[in-house]
Amino acid sequence: MVNSVWPRLEALLPSVRKPIQYVGGELNSTVKDWDACDVRWALMYPDAYEVGLPNQGTMILYEVLNEREGVLAERTYSVWPDLEALMREHDVPQFTVDAHRPVGAFDLFGVSFSTELGYTNLLAALDLAGIPLEAKDRDESHPVVIAGGHAAFNPEPIADFIDAAVLGDGEQAVLTITDIVRAWKAEGRPGGRDELLMRLARTGGVYIPRFYDVEYLPDGRIKRVVPNRTGVPWRVSKHTVMDLDEWAYPKQPLVPLAETVHERMSVEIFRGCTRGCRFCQAGMITRPVRERSITGIGEMVERGLSATGYEEVGLLSLSSADHSEIADIAKGLADRYEGTNTSLSLPSTRVDAFNIDLANELSRNGRRSGLTFAPEGGSERIRKVINKMVSEEDLIRTVSAAYSAGWRQVKLYFMCGLPTETDEDVLQIAEMARNVIKAGREASGSRDIRCTVSIGGFVPKPHTPFQWAGQLGAEETDARLAKLRDAIRADRDYGRAIGFRYHDGKPGIVEGLLSRGDRRIGKVIRAVYEDGGRFDGWSEFFSYERWMQAAERALKDEPVDVPWYTTRERDQVEVLPWDHLDSGLDREWLWEDWQDALREVEVDDCRWTPCFDCGVCPQMQTEIQIGPTGKKLLPLTVV
Numbered sequence: 001m002v003n004s005v006w007p008r009l010e011a012l013l014p015s016v017r018k019p020i021q022y023v024g025g026e027l028n029s030t031v032k033d034w035d036a037c038d039v040r041w042a043l044m045y046p047d048a049y050e051v052g053l054p055n056q057g058t059m060i061l062y063e064v065l066n067e068r069e070g071v072l073a074e075r076t077y078s079v080w081p082d083l084e085a086l087m088r089e090h091d092v093p094q095f096t097v098d099a100h101r102p103v104g105a106f107d108l109f110g111v112s113f114s115t116e117l118g119y120t121n122l123l124a125a126l127d128l129a130g131i132p133l134e135a136k137d138r139d140e141s142h143p144v145v146i147a148g149g150h151a152a153f154n155p156e157p158i159a160d161f162i163d164a165a166v167l168g169d170g171e172q173a174v175l176t177i178t179d180i181v182r183a184w185k186a187e188g189r190p191g192g193r194d195e196l197l198m199r200l201a202r203t204g205g206v207y208i209p210r211f212y213d214v215e216y217l218p219d220g221r222i223k224r225v226v227p228n229r230t231g232v233p234w235r236v237s238k239h240t241v242m243d244l245d246e247w248a249y250p251k252q253p254l255v256p257l258a259e260t261v262h263e264r265m266s267v268e269i270f271r272g273c274t275r276g277c278r279f280c281q282a283g284m285i286t287r288p289v290r291e292r293s294i295t296g297i298g299e300m301v302e303r304g305l306s307a308t309g310y311e312e313v314g315l316l317s318l319s320s321a322d323h324s325e326i327a328d329i330a331k332g333l334a335d336r337y338e339g340t341n342t343s344l345s346l347p348s349t350r351v352d353a354f355n356i357d358l359a360n361e362l363s364r365n366g367r368r369s370g371l372t373f374a375p376e377g378g379s380e381r382i383r384k385v386i387n388k389m390v391s392e393e394d395l396i397r398t399v400s401a402a403y404s405a406g407w408r409q410v411k412l413y414f415m416c417g418l419p420t421e422t423d424e425d426v427l428q429i430a431e432m433a434r435n436v437i438k439a440g441r442e443a444s445g446s447r448d449i450r451c452t453v454s455i456g457g458f459v460p461k462p463h464t465p466f467q468w469a470g471q472l473g474a475e476e477t478d479a480r481l482a483k484l485r486d487a488i489r490a491d492r493d494y495g496r497a498i499g500f501r502y503h504d505g506k507p508g509i510v511e512g513l514l515s516r517g518d519r520r521i522g523k524v525i526r527a528v529y530e531d532g533g534r535f536d537g538w539s540e541f542f543s544y545e546r547w548m549q550a551a552e553r554a555l556k557d558e559p560v561d562v563p564w565y566t567t568r569e570r571d572q573v574e575v576l577p578w579d580h581l582d583s584g585l586d587r588e589w590l591w592e593d594w595q596d597a598l599r600e601v602e603v604d605d606c607r608w609t610p611c612f613d614c615g616v617c618p619q620m621q622t623e624i625q626i627g628p629t630g631k632k633l634l635p636l637t638v639v
């Protein structure tokens, strides 16, 4: 029996911002009987409710686990600093929003990291939950803390704070872990926590950092990472779910009580991407492409809409217009929901896969939601370096289609600080935006159109060909962006129609430190947390100075510093902190692709060309799953 903290929490809520986010009871949420379950998960998205609730990964695992007999899963999100202070004062622990149970009472505490900037929030949640910050200080009474999500592909910076990390798709993995925990508990917890972690490690798909020792060279580079006990694999594999139709989750999407970043229902139409953009960690670590069938998508949309009452459906993936049957999907859904208020959106669309028919289908039944395209690089040359082969011609053709179909606003996303980039590459973004407005005015016959250029600093990520690259320093990034801003402002004819949104280079350096960091960075994260660092993804909370000062203190006895982790280029032989974590990508292939980038050589997409041996399919025993199935979405029968 575990008591709800609600009575104590409720008394605090009148004094905090947006108290509704802590109340729970959302449509499609689940509360199960604690005593009727023998494996209990607390699932966390380490950000505020408004960002965390719509997170698909957490929502999927929540439902997959709760569907199981005898298994219970509840959600918890980061509490804002105002509530944190009150919780500390009144001794209220980190709680789940479903039944307001204390997180510390669960068997497992799974935390999904889309970004490394959530690490300080993990520490805040652990501390509030009464769970020792460092895994080595925990005992049988504490939950097993498991990291997942994209950042878990290099969990080394948080190795001290987690018991385990799971790489890749979580659906099957959480069920395997559940079975292991259940068996261990049923046997009377033999061997204690250590034995449980050992059983998880032996699966080959759960990384237990404490079972590996990291040895360093005198100059600070890693010498090697070795298992420190027998039975632990040298490399830990990622998980890949095959046949998405069998995993049609979420079936009952959660409908938030408070405002969130996405007010729509999302259906993931495929997973993985083999376009091969060299900066894109999401694409590299989720290979190969696995499509959900057109009929499977139709069923999910139908069931999800009736379960939620939403009026917008987002067709989600890394590059939605690349689905082999996207035209039929968009048309079939638009036909089905003709005359209703249900609108469709493609949250991420490649420029070259978008066309006028798709534009028309998307706008047929409702409002035109924003269109965002990501050419990423301003010049043809830099787009070759990053393997994002989108020509300016494609872009102009696409935006003309959008403007003539009635859109008045298009957003273009770019990156600054890409390998080999010069000022000239970035300044060409201004030229591109100008050409977009010009074409848009011609296509729409109106001067009333806008194009917003949004630009962020590039951060090299593990398991990508750019994992060896030096990151551009914050000051250089800012200087380059200032030149671009001036160029846009100076344009008398078109400048006013171009919006310019940019982030300064400082958060990118912290993200870079955490992305490619090793275990020594744990001390920095802890120091930042102890100094009050929280919500580092939020500009109002982020403090660059706090991170730099913490790094200087924490690394003062080490031969490494922030530039060593960020702006330094690595060579081929250097052992990288995540080399023992297997994303399936062949290291040699990644290195060759990095060399191709420097030579400005492009690589095709293996969906439409022969396999180019990135290594994933043979290593993970997976295969590309794409259509077309040739099936069509039939009209829904009205009962």
Ligand code: SF4
Pocket (backbone or CB within 6 Å): 274, 287, 288, 289, 606, 607, 611, 612, 613, 614, 615, 616, 617, 618, 623, 624
């Ligand atoms: S192994 Fe070949 S087919 Fe599979 S994702 Fe890599 S390049 Fe594509």
